[in-house]
């Protein structure tokens with residue numbers, strides 16, 4: 169349990185956030201497959217990314233880590249049949265991306281995860297991998313972990329996804345990299361493209377035309393140095409905290425600003441947010457910059473459904489901004505939120521309403537009428553890191569104390585979140 173009390177003065181100064189979670193997972197996986205040594209700087213040390221690292225070790229990959237520096241002695245020849253079950257713990261990215269890799273090896277990989285992950289849908293990756301030639305046996309009519317994959321010679325295919333998903337796209341591209349012929353993935357909207365960018369960085373050739381991306385099989389990757397930018401999704405908690413706490417002026421340094429991730433900035437700006445990008449540059453194939461955020465009175469917004477994939481993990485924290493904005497805000501077209509670490513639509517509705525927010529559940533989103541007085545009370549993260557951090561930010565603005573149950577979930581993506589938040593608010 170974590171207690172949050174209302175903050176009395178604005179958040180001031182500079183803060184850095186840990187490395188990007190999506191990019192850290194990908195650097196481990198591509199580094200493990202690539203020939204030679206890959207070095208990762210500013211790797212995210214958190215439960216999800218360590219789950220990927222430990223699964224790769226179970227395949228026999230040699231990986232050394234000192235804090236946020238990782239060295240991988242890579243080669244796809246180093247992979248051998250894991251002696252035990254691969255535990256992806258709470259991480260959808262781990263289980264889905266590694267499934268794409270597992271499908272290319274002629275031995276058996278057995279995957280599982282924690283109670284949350286074992287409820288999340290897996291057919292979206294397992295079915296297309298089967299179509300490419302892998303053998304899969306999964307619980308729950310083929311949709312749930314635990315599942316076993318026996319791979320081998322895959323055939324490239326053309327896939328048209330019904331929903332934008334970077335995890336599905338990445339799994340298929342990783343399978344396609346080691347398949348015969350070409351594999352293409354076409355999405356309805358562009359999901360995060362870190363895999364494509366990093367594959368190019370590791371020497372692969374890929375073809376992109378609009379929403380279609382194609383990879384030809386049999387290409388070799390070469391070990392690289394990867395410098396991971398700060399995680400935009402993590403930064404978003406401090407962005408919204410600074411926007412809603414009066415008199416705040418915060419600079420968040422070295423944040424990844426890949427446009428497939430920064431939909432939240434577009435939406436917040438429409439709400440009236442004062443956010444500037446400073447020192448914009450590129451590092452390891454990814455756009456990076458500092459964000460200067462000042463307290464801003466916010467007005468309600470309707471989120472256009474086509475922007476949802478570019479801010480898929482930011483809805484819990486956007487809901488905080490909406491709760492404190494003037495007027496009626498709406499999110500539609502975001503039914504994917506129901507199959508994340510928790511059902512995020514339900515988690516937002518149940519916990520925010522306990523704190524006095526006027527929020528209505530929709531099948532594919534929610535409506536928030538902003539401006540109610542926020543009240544501290546006991547709330548629950550539902551074991552979901554992004555819900556825990558969002559409730560903490562909402563708690564900064566509440567009358568009385570907010571007690572967050574299962575707050576340790578923050579360690580999934582940001583173990584030091586509460587220390588950093590209290591540094592910022594105590595300094596405030």
Ligand SMILES: O=C(O)C1=C[C@@H](OP(=O)(O)O)[C@@H](O)[C@H](O)C1
Pocket residue numbers: 189190191260261332333334335336338359360480481504
């Ligand atoms: O590829 C990734 O690193 C991720 C993709 C997204 O999931 P989907 O692919 O299910 O949309 C996102 O929600 C998740 O936090 C990380």
Ligand SMILES: C=C(OP(=O)(O)O)C(=O)O
Pocket residue numbers: 216258259260261262481508509554581
């Ligand atoms: C959905 C998330 O991650 P994953 O799918 O990797 O569990 C997240 O971090 O919000």
